[in-house]
Amino acid sequence: MISVFDLFKIGIGPSSSHTVGPMIAADLFRGRLPRDAVRVRVEIYGSLAWTGRGHATDTAICLGLLGQTPDTIDPDAIPALMAELAASRSIGGGIEFDPAADLILNLTELLPVHTNGMRFRALDAQGGLVAEEIFYSIGGGFVVGAEAEATIPVFTAAHPFHSGAELLEVCARTGLTVAQVQLANEGGLRPLPEIEARLDAIAEAMFACIDRGLRMDGTLPGGMRVRRRAKALHAQLEAGRMANSRAAHEILDWVSLFAIAVNEENAAGGRVVTAPTNGAAGIVPAVMRYARDFCPDWSPERGRDFLLTAAAIGGLIKRRASISGAEVGCQGEVGSAASMAAAGLASLLGANTLQIENAAEIAMEHHLGMTCDPIGGLVQIPCIERNAFGANKAIVAASLALRGDGIHHVSLDAVIETMRQTGADMQTKYKETSLGGLAVNVAAC
Template sequence: MTAFVSALDLFSIGIGPSSSHTVGPMRAARAFAEQLARGGAIDRVTRITCSLYGSLGATGLGHGTPDAVVAGLAGLKPDDCDPDQVRGAWSRLGSEGGTVHIAARHPITMTQSDLTLEPRTRLPGHPNAMTLQAWGDDDALPLAEETYYSVGGGFIRREGDAAQEAEALRHPLPYDTADELLALCEEHGVSFCDIARSNEVAVHGEEGIDAGLDAIWAAMAECVEHGLATEGTLPGGLGVKRRAPEVRRRLEEYDRDAAHTAGLRDTSTEWLHAFALAVNEENAAGGRVVTAPTNGAAGIIPAVGHYYLRFVPGADREGIRRYLLTAAAIASLVKKNASISGAEGGCQAEVGSACAMAAGALCAVLGGTPRQIENAAEIAMEHHLGLTCDPVAGLVQVPCIERNAIASSTAVSAARLALHGDGTHLVSLDTVIETMRQTGLDMMTKYKETSEGGLAVNVIEC
C-alpha cells in the first residue's frame, strides 16, 4: 500500500489531550456502538464493558481515555463534539452508575467499574489496545466483542481488518519512500506539495481539498488564538499554569516599544514559542486541537505556520496550503515506514515527526528545492532520535508543552540550515526514518508513554 495519507486524515480536528489515548479510543468506541446498531443487536444490550491494555491502561486516566470511551459509546465524534461533554463523562457515572445512550439512542446503565485498566497486559497488535464487549441478559457470552488498536494520530485499526488498498489505487502518484518521492518530483519537475496535491485531488477534488485544508488551518488558528487568550491552571493536579497569555502580553508590549526604538531584539523566535505553548496548553486542557500528526505534538505545525505568516514577507493562504500538503507528504513517509505513536516509538515518533514535517514544509514555502526540503526534514528528525515519552503523572503537560516550543525552534533552524545547502547531504530522510523505527524497537517500554521511566518517576508530583 502506498505511503501517501491524505492531509485531511493526518490533520484531523479533535480534542485533547491525546490523539492516541483520547481521539482514537473515542473513535473506536463510537465504531463499536455503530456496529451494534447496524447489526440489530443494540436493543438487546444491557451492559458494555471496556478493557484498556498496555499504554492505554498505564496512562489512560491522565489522558482522559475512560471519558473518551464513554463519549464515543454515546455517539460523540471528536471532530465536532463539545469538549465539555467529554470531560468527566466517565467520572460522572460514579459507582452507582449513570445512563449512557449507546449510539445516541439506546439507554443502558454504566458504572465506572465497567472500564478496567490493565497496563501489564500487552496485546501483540499494538501497545495501545482496547477490548469492548456488549452484554445482554445472559452473562455467559457477550453479544458482541471487538478489539481495537489506537495506532497514533487518532487512527484506529480493528483487530482482524485487512489493510485497505482501495484508496491507493486512486492515487496517481504513489510513493513508499522519500527517494521515490524525490524521483517523482524530478520526473515531473514539481515539489513535494504538488505530488501530494495531485493525489489529494484524485480523491477529494480541487475544491474539496482546498476547503479541507482551509478548515484545518482555521481550526489550528482558532486553537492558537484561544490558547493565547485563556488564563488559568491546567487540570490534572500538577498545578501547571498556562504561560502563553503572559508571554503574548509581554511580547506585544515589547514590540510596541520596538516600533519606536532602534536596536531592540528580534522577537520572532519568542512568538514562535508562544504559538506552540498556546496550542499545547489548549490540548492539555482537553480543548479543540488538530492532530499534527498527534495531539502531544500538535503545537509544532501551527506554531511554525504562524511564524511563516507573521514573519515571512509575501506569506499568504496559498502558502499555508502548500505548507500543510508538504507536511502531510513527510508525515506519510514516517507513518508508513516507522511510527507516529509515542506508545510505539517514544516521543521521537511524535515530536520528532512533527518537527520534521514542519521543517520540510517551512523550507518548501521559503522556496526550497525538493532535495532541500528532504534535507530539512532529515535534519529535524535526526536530532530527535532517542527522545523518550515520559509524561509526568500521565498528563500531556510536563515535559510535553515546552518540548513543542523547543521543537518549533528546531524546525525553523533546520529549514534555514537546509536552505544554505544545495540539498546534498550524507544521511537521507529514509535512513533517519528507519533509524527512528529501529530506535523505537530497542527503546525500553518504560520510556514509551507508560509514565514508568524518565521524568515521570523522577519528578515529585505535588
C-alpha cells in the same frame, strides 16, 4: 497513501492516541452493537491503561459509547455528558454501561498488535457474550482492528511513492513539487475545490487554537496545577514591541509562544488539530503562524502548499516507522512534527525538492532517541515546552537546508529507519507509560 486530512484532523485534547483514537473506536463499536445487547464492557491495555486517566482515555471511551466523535463534540459539553452517564449508567437504547464497573484498566497484560489495545464486549440479558471487537489506537488518531486492518480510506494515488527516494524521483520525473505531488494524490479522494476548502479550514483551526490559547489563563487540569503561561508571555512580547531595544532572539520567543498556546489548549482538553498527533500539535501551527506573521512569502495558497508538503513527509514517517509515542517514544511525535514543519516551511520559502527533503531529514535527525515520559501521565510536562523547542528546531532545519544545495550525507529514508530502530530498542518504560524518566524522578504534585 495517507491523506493530508488523515494526518491533520480536528479533534480534542489531550492526546490523539489516548483520547481521539479511543473515542473513535468506542463510537465504531456502538454503531455495530447487535439488537440483543443490553450491556457493554471495555478493557484497555498497555500505555492506554498506564496513562489512561491522565490522558482522559476513560472519558474518551465513555463519550464514544455515547455516540460523540472528536471532530464534532463541543468540549464545553463534556462535563454534563459525563455527569449524565454517571447518573444513568446507560449509553441509551436500553444498553447499560457503568464506567466505574464496566471500564477496566488492565495494567498487566498486552494485546498482540500494539501497546494501545482496547477490547469491547457486548452482553445479552443473561450475561452471554454477543459481540466482541479489538481495536488499537496506533497514533495520530488512527485506529485499526484486531488484524491491523485500517479504518481509514484506501485510494489510488496518481503519483505513488513509498520512500523519500521515490518521492524525489517522482518530482524529478514529473517536474512537480512535493506539494503538487501530494495534491494530485489527494485528487483520488475528493475534488480540488473541496481539498482547498478543507486545507483552509485546517489552517484556520490551527490559528484559532493559538488565538484561544493566548487568551486563557489559570491552571491546567489534572492535579499538578501547572499554570498556563501563554497569556502572560504574550502580554510581555506585545509590551516589548514598543521598546527601543529588543533582543535579536525575540523571534524565538514568539515561535515558542505559539506552540505553548496550542499545547496548553490541548492539555486543557480544547479543540486542536492533530499534527500529526495531539502531543505534538503545537509545532506545525507555530511554524505556520511564524510564516504568516513574520515571513513576506506567506499567502493562503502557500499555506496550502505548507500543509501538503508536511503531509507528504508525515505520511512517509507513519508508513515507514511510527508517529506514536507509545510505540517509539517522543521522537515519533515531536520529531515527526518538526520534520513535517521543516519541510512545509522550506516549501513555503521557495526551496527545491532536494532542499525540502534535507530540511525534513535535519529536523528528524536531531530528535532521535527522545523518550516519552509525561509526569503524572499528563500531556503537560515536558510536552508543552518540548513543542516550543520542536518548532524552533524546525525553523532552524529549514533555514539550514535553504542555505545549502540539497546535497547531504544522511537521507530522509535513513533517518526515518533509524528512528524506527531506535524506537524498537527503547525500553517500554520510556514509551508513554509514565514508568520512567522524568515521570519517576519528578514528583507529580
